[in-house]
Every structure is written in C-alpha cells, then in structure tokens.
Amino acid sequence: MSLLKPGHRGCAGCCDALAGKFVLDALGEDCIVVSPTGCLEVFTTPYPESAWGVPWIHSLFENAAAVASGVEAAFKAMGKMNNTKIIAIGGDGATMDIGLQAISGAFERGHDFTYICVDNEAYMNTGIQRSSGTPMYASTTTSPAGKVSFGNPLNKKNMPAIIAAHGSPYVATASVAYAPDMIRKVKKAAQIKGPTYVHVHAPCCTGWKFEGSKTIEVGRLAVETALWPLYEMENSEITGVRKIKNRKPVEEYLKAQGRFKHLFTMEGGAEEIKKIQATADWNVKHFGLD
C-alpha cells in the first residue's frame, strides 16, 4: 500500500493526492514531510485521522521551508541524520507567493532537504483565487474573465529559475501526468546533498474545470503543447530535457479546461491565444524541446 493512505478527503481525480503518493513512492519510509497550509494538508489530516504513513508536520502557510530547515538542523545536531530525507511539499501559493522568503533563506543556507512545489496554478484550498503560479488568461475567482477582461493578465512566475539562481545543485520540473519521470526526479533530488527543488505541474479538476477522470490527460497536454516543459538543471545548467514528438497546438490544452473557455467565445480571444502559443514556442526554443 502507498505510504499516503486511502481514506483522505481529496477530490476524485485530485492532483495533490497523486503528487503526495508519488513523492512517498519515491522516498519510502525514511523521510520527514513538512507541509504548509493547503489542500494536501487539510484533506490528509482531519484530526484524529492522518493519511501520512511517514512523520509529517504542518505549521503555517508561509514557513514550510523554515520548518524543514529546523528539522534538518535538529537531526544534524542530534546525530540522527543518517539517510533520512527531509522534504517540504507546498502548493504554488505557499511556494511562489507567501513562502518565497523562507524558501530563499533555506536554499541560501544550504540545508540538506528537498522542496517540492505541487503547482495547480491557483489558491485551490480557498476557492480558486489567482496566485503567481496562475498562467496568463486563466479565469480564477479573483482574476475572472469578464466583459473587459480575458482573466489573469500576468505571466506565470518562473520559480525554478529563482531557485536555480540560489545555486541549488538540482532543480527539476515534473508533472503528475508522467509518474515514472516524476518519481525518478524526486528520488534524484532527495539523494543529492544540499537544497534541491522539484516543481510539479498538477492539473486540478476542481479549479481548472475538467472531469476528474481527465487529470492525467490534461497534464499530458500541457507537456505535449510545450506549455509545461520538463527539464532538469544541475548547478544552474540545463542537463536534461524531455523532447516533444508531434507537438500539439496550445488550443488543445486550453479547450480541455473551463478556466480558458472564454478565450474561445470572447471577441478577440483568438488573438490572445496567439500570445499563449508564443509562450509555448519560446519554451521550445529556450529548452530545445523539438
């Protein structure tokens, strides 16, 4: 059985539950998991129950990296480190917005831990509000499409680049839709000494508005359209890229989700879709995806 036990309260088709399961599949029992506040934290630990088959701690929304660094320091100080892996798993809001300072501090200090961002591109736990992980033109409850708006007007923050700039020995992107690839990267990140980072694309059926049975399909479309490039960076250099065969136009990804449907009904939507296609094209060129 998975170390993330059944019976938790995740939605059917939940990307966070998949991510949590894959992370524990990669790590095994000898780890300690730190979760900031978010869906994964709430639906796995309704007191007095817990879905975690490994030691787990949730403190606050913005401090998971600091808490993880304290766990690591304690294990070092008490000579308990051995092979135990210290892992933080946070959502895009906890990682890219409110927790960014604590993450920067922990990476700069060089703690031996792995931070995993499970990026479902909005504040899902509070009801699908925009975060800095929300992609351009996604409609969220605080960046809704409307008569004079195509939704979120801003580009997604490039978090892996920020972490790479801290000199992290290993930064990778992954997707819950590519489980073996994700598990391999989490394992590698945990085994490399120092602060490492895996940024996982995680389609949220509730927030992105698609059927719960399509989580993997939507995740694959993000990769196949080059909107979510899969790559690895070691010491700030790109060392591995997943090439795309038969790249699909971004419309296929956008059409699969309710959060982009206004782009296909509003006047001028087609022009805006071209901007999203330009982002995909840039990714192909920058990461050499063809």
Added chain:
Amino acid sequence: MRKRMVVVEGSYAVAHAVKVCKPNVISAYPITPQTHIVEDLSQFAADGEMNCEYMNVESEFSAISALIGASAAGARTYTSTTSQGLALMHEALFNASGMRLPIVMTVVNRALSAPINIWNDQQDSISQRDTGWIQLYAEDVQESADMTPQLYKIAEDEDILLPAMACMDGFILSHVYEPVILLEQSLTDEFLPDYTPEFVLDPKNPMSFGAFADPSTYTEFRYKQEKAMGVALKRIEEVALEFSEKYGRYYGGLLDGYMLEDAEIVIMAMGSVIGTIKDTIDMLRKEGENVGLLKVRSFRPFPADEIRKALKNAKVVITLDKNISVGKNEGALCTEVKACMYNNRDVLAPVIGFMLGHGGRDIPVSTIVKMINKAKLVEKGIFIESEFADLREDLA
C-alpha cells in the same frame, strides 16, 4: 561555598546561561537590543564551546519557524528577539504553543513602532499575551540569566509542554554591566534534565503534527493548553524553589513581596523597575510610610489566586505598566489585577493604574513617589482609574 562573581554585560550572562542549558538548535535574527545575546552565542559556537546548530536565518519569522521544526524533531531550542521581531513572529507563536513545543525565547523588551524607538518598554511581549506562551519577567541581570534553565525545566515538563518567554528589559538589563554569578555547568546539568520528549518526528514511529481540527475537536486543544498553564502555575513555584536549593538564589516564583505584610499601599510591577521601587520603599519606610511591593514575575500563567492572597491587607493598589491598550487607557497589568479582584470578597482595595516608562523614558524615584502620593488621595475618596504617570506637559 563562596561563589565567584564577575562583572559582565547582561546579554553575556544570558548567553552564558543558554550555553549551559545545552540547546541543540539556536535560530535567530539580529535586532537591537537583542543582538549582543546572539552575538555571544555565535561566538560560543564559533569557539566550539557549544555542541549545537546555530542558524542565521533571514527573519524572525523563520527563526521561530525553524525552531518549530527543530523542537518537533526532538531538539532543545532557543531564540531571542524583541519588539518588531516578536511582532513578526506573532502568527508562529500561536502555532508553537498549539503544537505544545517547549521552545525557550529571551524577549529583550523594547517599544513598538510607530514612531520607531529602540528603547525599553514592555508593549512587545504584553502584545503576545494570548499566544499561549509562558511569560516570566526578570528584575535584574542575574534573574534574567537564572530564568533560562528554570524555563526549560518548566516548559519541558511533560504535563506542561508549552513554550516560554524570559522577558528582560532592553538596554536597562541587556546592556548593563553588573556583578553576576555565571551559571555553573555542573549545577545546571544536575538541575536541568535532558529533554527526551515522547512525541517527535521519527521515521521509526511516524506521527502527524499540526493536523486540521474542525469544530468537533478544536475547543479541547485550547482547553488542554489552559490546563497546562494551570500546571505551570504550580511548577513555576516549585522550580524556583528547586533552583534556590541548587544555586542559592531566589526571586520569587509567581510573585515576590517586598515589605508587603503590613503595607497599606501596594505597588505592583514587572521587570527592572522593581529595583527602583524597592529603593523608593526603603526611603519612604524610613519616613513612616506603609508602602510595599508585589512583584509580578509570572504574567502568563496569571497568578490570580496568589495575587488576591497577597493583597488581602492592602488599602490601595498601584499598578505600573510599560504598555498601553490604546482605547482602554490602561496597561495590561492594571486591567488584569482589577479583573482578578472582581467576583470575590477577600480583596476590595481600589486599583490605580499608571502607565509610564514607554519608549525608554526613565523612571526615577521621584515619579514613583508622585504615584504613591496620588494613591494617598484615593484613600480620601478621589478616584483615578488609570493615567500616564510621566507625560511631558510641553508635548502632551
């Protein structure tokens, strides 16, 4: 046994006390006037005198957050901060207490901005009153240092498991050079047992910390924190006596009285102003005034029963507050002392609150005499609820 006294800075005495308590993890961020404590601890670590991880974090928020992780992993933990830094920790203070992590922190009391001011008052720690931390206030440098092992012993008690603040007045205690006895390692090893918590993050025995509690369970977590504070009320007294037996020094447990037994006018206060009040009492007693002091050492837990007992002979009570609840025109000690006298028949003395010493304004003997003289007017029926005792009339 004669003890060797040395003249050191207050911060050094505290840092040394922390060192002999052997914390596993220290995490801190510099802020005046706390800096000397963490500088001294850094030096101990750099000189190999401490077997601990010293973390230079990027904010007070991460300082306390790192200790939450470290404490949950089973480490004895320490930090120190003040003022803005303590305010920045606010959210995490509730969290540390709610997860029952016995972190010990020295709060070097300082005023809060705006206007920005680096000098002493107690608005910072008083503003964290409801976070579920034990709060003791020290009178002098020796007590500030001695409080450290006492608080570890209290906080780590398996029937308490609450974090604790040792509050010492900024500059007045942190930067003063006084003759003190540095805590002996051997005595401290005997006094303070190793920290061996039952509940820790351990892959061999996985547990979940910080779960989500809905309305059907949340209340009981708060109730149990309150029960633990009740246990702390007893342990603070016991540990003060245990400390006295081991080291030969005693400052009171929850409270301490000075010329209290026959005093008709009783002054209540916390922190370094106690010394000035004692001097004032000595002076006034010579003039035949029946004045006494009730030092409040423990503000959380608040010793309401003990205060009522201590005040049973008082004709009038004066409270001193280096803080204000703006909009209530009172400091916290005034409000709480009054509250603990309501609903009982043993003490009916009027309470007059004075707010003073804010932002580092000095409290001379003359200010204390002025307050006592006002208290005497109360005996004649003129009632003052609460007021600033040291306003500058040209600015007010």
